[in-house]
Amino acid sequence: MIEQPNNDARKRENPDPHEQNRPVPKLVLLVAAIMLTWAVTYIFTQQNDDAPELGDHRTMATLEGKPAGAPGAADGAQVYAANCVACHQATGAGLPGVFPPLAGSEWVLAADKLPVNILLHGITGKLTVKDSAYNGQMPAFKDKLSDAEIAAVLNYVRSNFGNGAGKITAAIVRAERDAGKERKNSWNGDEDLNQLKQ
Template identity: 45%
Template sequence: MSDNRKYEAQQREYSDPEENAAPIPWVVLLIIAGLFLWGIYYIFSSDLSHDATVGDNRIVADFELPEGAVDGHQLFVAQCAACHQATGAGVAGVFPPLVGSEWVLRKPEVLVQIMLHGITGEITVKGNKYNGAMPEFREKFNDEEMTAVVNYLRTELGGNSADPVDMAFVKAEREKTADKTDHWNGDADLAPMEE
């Protein structure tokens, strides 16, 4: 190959890329510096001691429950909402709803027994079949906590409006099945309780 042809081949090639200096525009630097200085000025010139009348006028005592009271809503959120959802609507085909559920609203004895011993197997809720497992809470909740959760489910969750129960009722239900160590077998065990 002649020297002339080598030179022509080199002319057809693009030159190797090289890095060029592309500094940040001065306008952008000035804006950043201005915002930084304004932020410092704002922090040091702000009055952080606000008047107590600003806001909704609530104090810490407004958020505290009466002595010895148990918050059924908080227990529900901590122990039940992961499956039944915070709204109590459940997850279609997986976890049954608690809002409008016949097991929650009809006989409180059945709901307490479900809470105490849990469920395995098939259960029908609002005409839909669910097949899974619900843990028991007999060891986790004492009578006062169980009463608070049951009352939250029956009287507050998602507009449910059934009669509340008292702690003596829950205690009696716990004693009635104190020797039971296994879960209820869904519809097979629970349906007779509804009669």
């Protein structure tokens, strides 16, 4: 009889590794300790009052969302950016054939009560601006903006984009709001606004 070779798998395997036989190298521990020490030192040695010229020059009022002017004052540029810029654009040029321009608009430069009423009640239908007809809709802002905000945005529009018209006060807006408190519908474009001009 021929003897079978001994193929015991257990004899061919190496023993399981143990960490105590191969600990973390001392060099790796030293680098980790140096990095941790540097990080803690860096945090505690940094100055909290860096030079202001390196910052973005925002004030606490700006960060808190409060206007930087007098208490209760509204920022016309901010109101314009939040409510008007999508249609009339940042330049006040509008979109040709779609949204009328505010730059040089006879409606913007008209007597105080006309632009105030446009913002309070909105416009529907055909409106002619600088000899171009626009047929769309402008929303009413009487329920969205305060008297101070309407005055501020109108003053912003009337003094920018090449416009040069007088200031409108919140008191004028309040008077027009009270005078038109029964009005439920928007102005019907040229038809209503031309009558309001007189």
